[in-house]
Amino acid sequence: MIAIVDYGVGNLFSLESSFNAIGQDVKVTSDPRDLREADRIVLPGVGAFEDAAKKLKSSGLAEPLLEEIGTGKPLLGICLGMQLLFTKSYEFGEHEGLNLIPGSVRYIGEVIPAGLKIPQIGWNSLQLGARSEEAGIIQREGEYVYFVHSYAAFCDERYITATTNYGAELTAAVQNKNIYGVQFHPEKSGNVGLNILREFCNV
Amino acid sequence: MITKRIIPCLDVRDGRVVKGVNFENLNDVNSPVELAKFYSDNGADELVFYDITASSDGRKIFTDILRETARNVFIPLTVGGGISSVKDFERVLSCGADKVSVNTGAIKNPSLIPEAAKLYGSQCVVISADVKRVGGAFHVFARGGRDDTGIEAIGWIKNCVDNGAGEVVLNSIDTDGVKKGFDLEMLRAVCNVVNVPVIASGGAGCIDDFIALFKALPGVDAGLAASIFHFGEVAIRDLKARMKVENIPVRL
Numbered sequence: 001m002i003a004i005v006d007y008g009v010g011n012l013f014s015l016e017s018s019f020n021a022i023g024q025d026v027k028v029t030s031d032p033r034d035l036r037e038a039d040r041i042v043l044p045g046v047g048a049f050e051d052a053a054k055k056l057k058s059s060g061l062a063e064p065l066l067e068e069i070g071t072g073k074p075l076l077g078i079c080l081g082m083q084l085l086f087t088k089s090y091e092f093g094e095h096e097g098l099n100l101i102p103g104s105v106r107y108i109g110e111v112i113p114a115g116l117k118i119p120q121i122g123w124n125s126l127q128l129g130a131r132s133e134e135a136g137i138i139q140r141e142g143e144y145v146y147f148v149h150s151y152a153a154f155c156d157e158r159y160i161t162a163t164t165n166y167g168a169e170l171t172a173a174v175q176n177k178n179i180y181g182v183q184f185h186p187e188k189s190g191n192v193g194l195n196i197l198r199e200f201c202n203v
Numbered sequence: 204m205i206t207k208r209i210i211p212c213l214d215v216r217d218g219r220v221v222k223g224v225n226f227e228n229l230n231d232v233n234s235p236v237e238l239a240k241f242y243s244d245n246g247a248d249e250l251v252f253y254d255i256t257a258s259s260d261g262r263k264i265f266t267d268i269l270r271e272t273a274r275n276v277f278i279p280l281t282v283g284g285g286i287s288s289v290k291d292f293e294r295v296l297s298c299g300a301d302k303v304s305v306n307t308g309a310i311k312n313p314s315l316i317p318e319a320a321k322l323y324g325s326q327c328v329v330i331s332a333d334v335k336r337v338g339g340a341f342h343v344f345a346r347g348g349r350d351d352t353g354i355e356a357i358g359w360i361k362n363c364v365d366n367g368a369g370e371v372v373l374n375s376i377d378t379d380g381v382k383k384g385f386d387l388e389m390l391r392a393v394c395n396v397v398n399v400p401v402i403a404s405g406g407a408g409c410i411d412d413f414i415a416l417f418k419a420l421p422g423v424d425a426g427l428a429a430s431i432f433h434f435g436e437v438a439i440r441d442l443k444a445r446m447k448v449e450n451i452p453v454r455l
Binding site: 014119188191 | 204205206208243248270273274275277278279296297298299301323324325326369370398399400424425454
């Protein structure tokens with residue numbers, strides 16, 4: 001069973017549907033017992049970092065989540081859920097993340113040329129990152145996925161499995177051992193996205 | 204590089220697509236779910252569902268349809284029509300919509316956009332403006348293009364974006380249905396004042412109209428159309444192949 005962590009941010013209907021579409025047994029849950037029973041865990045998220053980090057902590061789900069990941073259980077963070085994996089975020093101040101991947105989350109306006117629209121909204125292509133030779137969940141160069149974000153992760157390139165070019169190279173996918181993250185929305189990226197979710201179900 | 208989006212728009216009344224369409228391999232041409240799947244499989248980058256139902260029964264059917272679509276179609280889904288409160292946002296977001304477009308609701312209730320943006324994020328809030336030239340000025344029209352509000356459109360759209368709308372759909376009533384091309388003059392005026400994605404709507408009659416749009420206005424992010432896609436006058440695959448040839452960034 002795949003557990004989608006429901007900690008009160010955003011709607012999870014499409015994400016749940018996308019796992020159903022690839023034939024997976026999936027459960028949207030805020031019960032720590034489900035995290036323990038699950039084979040894999042998905043951490044979703046939309047909205048603001050500070051609010052999401054607070055909600056995750058106050059939900060009582062952060063500790064069981066960290067425990068399960070500590071046993072080697074695969075985790076996939078999506079969009080803001082990926083950003084929460086990092087050490088800290090500079091979205092409206094400075095906020096602590098889960099620190100599962102060393103790095104920070106910063107405004108893309110710091111690195112992209114002036115005049116480009118923020119947020120980046122739309123379909124952009126993936127370029128495989130420094131560690132892509134290892135079998136990650138991003139398998140193919142140049143495929144298009146759907147992004148909606150104003151902030152991005154900045155970290156050592158050894159964690160980066162894919163980038164996307166929006167006037168500058170932005171982190172699109174990361175991996176640290178059993179911890180995976182994607183900035184884009186695989187559940188909104190057509191067959192390419194469903195294939196990436198399939199890969200996660202096979203790791 | 205981020206690509207230009209091609210977006211079919213489906214008008215839905217009482218759970219059925221208005222203006223039946225005719226495609227091979229499509230059993231039920233009036234089924235929003237079937238048509239959405241068809242477009243998703245054939246290169247659409249996003250879909251807009253527009254609820255033109257008047258009754259509350261119809262509204263319930265619409266949300267059922269929306270759920271069924273979101274269960275089967277995995278590209279972004281924008282929903283509009285009859286959105287007048289944050290409760291309406293909640294209603295369609297919980298059924299799988301990714302973005303919600305507001306039109307008359309934002310004219311009647313100026314706090315709707317900032318409230319919705321605060322609750323769901325700007326990326327979720329789309330201002331859809333029906334605009335028409337009146338005596339040399341651009342006016343916002345309400346109620347599906349029937350009522351002239353007298354409001355100057357360009358400043359109003361900018362204000363909506365400043366208040367939290369994360370995307371603009373500009374529908375030119377002047378070019379809508381004429382099929383002689385998008386309203387480049389009106390679109391340029393909007394692109395000049397906002398820094399969020401702008402979606403062009405109204406006037407597309409052929410592939411060349413999309414090419415002209417994206418070449419003339421780099422600030423336009425997407426082209427939206429309904430009947431030319433529904434009636435098979437333009438196949439999205441052909442349109443996108445041509446965009447590629449013309450060096451317009453596109454997802455094939």
